Amino acid sequence: MSTTTATRRGVPGRAGKVRPGAGPGKGAGPRRRDRLSVQNLPGWMFSTPFVALFLTFMAVPIVATLVMSFTDFGLTNVRDPFSTEFIGFENYTRLLDDERFTTALFNTGYFVVLGVPLTVGAGLVAAVLLNSGIGRMRTFFRVGFYAPVVTSIVAVAVVWRFVLDPADGLISGLASEVGLTSPDFLGSKALAMPSLIIMAVWRNMGTAMVLFLAGLQGIPTEVREAARLDGASMWQEFHRITVPLLRPTMLYVCVMTTIGFLNVFEEPFVMTEGGPDNSTLTVSLDMYREGFSFFHMGYASAMAYVLFTVILAITLLQLRLLKDKTR
Amino acid sequence: MTAQVSDTASRTLHKGERSGRRLTLTALWVGVVVMVTPFLWMVLSSFKSERDLGASPTVWIPDEWTLIHFRKLLDLLDMGSHFFNSTLVATAVTGCNLVFCSMLGYALAKLNFVGKRPLFGLVLGSLMVPHNLMLMPMFVMVSKMGLIDSYAALILPFAAGAFGVFLMRQFMSAIPDELLEAARIDGAGEWFIFWRIAMPLVKPALATLAIFTFLQSWNNFLWPLVATNDPDKYTLPVALATFAIDPTKTNGSNGVLMAGAFLVVLPVLVVFIVLQRYFTQGIATAGLK
């Protein structure tokens, strides 16, 4: 627990948790305070490349989109932007009454609430199993579990449609072997979303796994060996050593997966196009259609910033919750 | 009594460990089959004849193996130059990200400077902005800079991702402070500490970042599509979408599609296989001992 309040203050996340044996820092306080004054120059030098690129390429579009969300920017304004009118919060108030949008919000929430824990859990389990000394096969398994991540979305869509096809798909084939009939997964309002969630877990757990594997490297082998010598079971080792020491990674994986899932676009886009009857319409998909198919840029920008606010709130909540637990 | 208990305990532990390992392997095998099947499907399909592709019931292993889809692809597009473009762009983007994101990640985790908190807020915030919509203003801007059809337009906007900064910050903050302090007391400069001490300690994270960035850049589609008009500058996914996947013409013919998807994925898979050795237990921790 060597890091002190100086680095922790306000900066969420967990620092210096790698070596639990290190004990509290010895008189770290005053030294830290010295550093505060000394490190302005290197601090900003290290930040310059990112800040420069960010200001050049990201800041302008971000602000332009924000400004656009308060206008009625539409198709004709592409050529004649001066006729754009500021309409204040009208786009935002209209969103509240937009039935499609509220449906999309609900669907996105559904997707996140089920999808994120499953993905993070599956990724963690896979990483821990792969890290538990299974010998030479490890490389093979690692590549195998990561394969869905690199598989192109078009291929994913073709295969999953085949898997889920109610007539001559993989599942329906297996079901008929045992005398059952398979439901129409993507054609059914009740089953379409759960099907997409399973698919998203399959597609994203490889990413979580790789991050957890990298995080597991931070746990010194001695700690594990010591625990084993003390007769800890696999579960105890996982529960008492792996999980707590993996917190910085866990925080990262949770935050990134949640952000990714809140932005979910590709899965419904290639699999269902939001159907049937809008049951898989997500916020990003709705935004894409409003923005690029119908060219209601102002309206779509407002959607983007509502989504942004939701993501921001949830991320802050996660940072707070996960940080507090590490104390 | 006590001895007996501990004796049986250790025996069950042994037994438990062995059956545990078997269980682990079984679980992994089941998992890997589920995970890999679609990938295999993609590979197999790219070697199937049209007849096998259209067959019902579905044919898994091709009756006759054919390279016709790959030939068609070579015929449709100038593989060499698109491959070169994609490799150049993805490599440059990955290289820049590894350096720039680590730099800021290190600063955010280990240095104290004025403006650090808002900077981290900025990084987190830009992670959350839905990027699709920014395409239009970004395009207008880049075209005003005269960068359309240049490699710079494909590389610079992605040269320092917030994603990478956050990742590197998390891993950098796991480095014990004593290690860095010791170096400082020895009179090492901040750059030396970063490059020679911090970077080697976060190798698994660097490998992870490299894999993710390369994958993302390699698969990036919408931006290179909009930012290039010159077919000689098309990246592989853009070229594929333009020349090989014509919805009105190849509808239903998944062979070319699958062959293309397979070729696109191949380099990323190679990068993953090469880099994943950094995940092997021990390399990272060696430096900490």
Added chain:
Amino acid sequence: MQAIPRIAAATAATAAFALLLSACGSGGSEQTSAKDKQTLTVWGMGEEGKHLAKIGKEFNKKHPNITVKVTPVGWDVVHQKLVSAVAAGELPDMAQMGSTMLGEFIELDAIEPVDEKTFKKDDYFPAAWNGGVKDGKAYGVPWYVDTRALYYRTDLAKKAGVDEPPATWEDQRKLAEAYKDKAKTKWGTYNQPANTGVWQTWLPFLHSAGGELLDKSGKPALDSPESVEALTEYAHYFEKGLSRKSSPPDYDVVKDFGTGDAPMFISGPWIVQNIQDQQPQLKGKYATAPLPAGKSSTSWVGGASLVTFKESQHKAAAEEFTKYLTDTKQQAAWYEMAKSLPAKEAAFDEPQLKNAPEQLAAFEEQLKTAKTVPPLAKWEEFASKMDEGIARISQKGESPEKAAAWMQKATEGLVD
């Protein structure tokens, strides 16, 4: 986190939007004569773009001073790319444009009107020409066309005791039932039930019922009695279990046509080529026919037109190239290359089309009476509302009257 807007705003706010606004210059003032040395930039779609590049080289042999540079753009993404290009003033000199996109770019004031003395309306299929006419001015020269007709399995029809192609809606219903009952096929026909583009299958029903998308005053007419009739006819096949009620977004009917699961469907001329490639065993076992008639047998016209952009400085050269592409002989040669039907009626008398597969005859027939899809600025949105309306019937089981009223209400604001 409040820092994000603060920092960003301070540095970029005003500059950003000003930049975006200033992006859209006028331009296109100085014109180059067709005789000068110049490069003409053209955007073509997908594989057709590739063919177009070849034609560009041939054109260059005849006009050595004009180099044609073709950028092929994928169909799925061309809309995005064109709109971005308009915003940045990065448009090419000319482009191939899908018929349903014309309205939007006319509205954007991006397209130069066609010189109607050089390109004569009467040479082209009327519906194709009119697809580019807004307020009496033509904006696109039709390049190739497509339309919808009926595909059906003749071998299975024989098994079901039917020898003639279905001529009326009544016949079509009977054939679908016969397929299912007597030839024991899984379905009787395929009417796309939902998802993007359902309107393409439904619109032939509307036109054949005597209906129109817009009434005489230019307002949507989707709640007309004809529209309700067309929806009722369309829904009939779902109600009776003659057509599947759900299908995946990229559902490929050709496969099920091959197995006989879906022995009948309505689609465009390119399917002839797809069947030849993917289901060669069907040769001689299927035929095409004009749409079964309600009040009449009337389809609609799609395809692509050639447009010249207002900003272009090579309008004279663009006109030369457009002339070259729409020449009757060249149109026939284009059919050989891309298997797309010529937009010029005269080209159908050329040998290449005389020797075309017999299945294309129904499309030629259909083209003569097919109706125009009007160039609406908000066509995409208009079409998506039709899609949603039809999905209401197939997915929710709503009545045709209710769905028609819903479509009408949803589209009213989309037409000026």
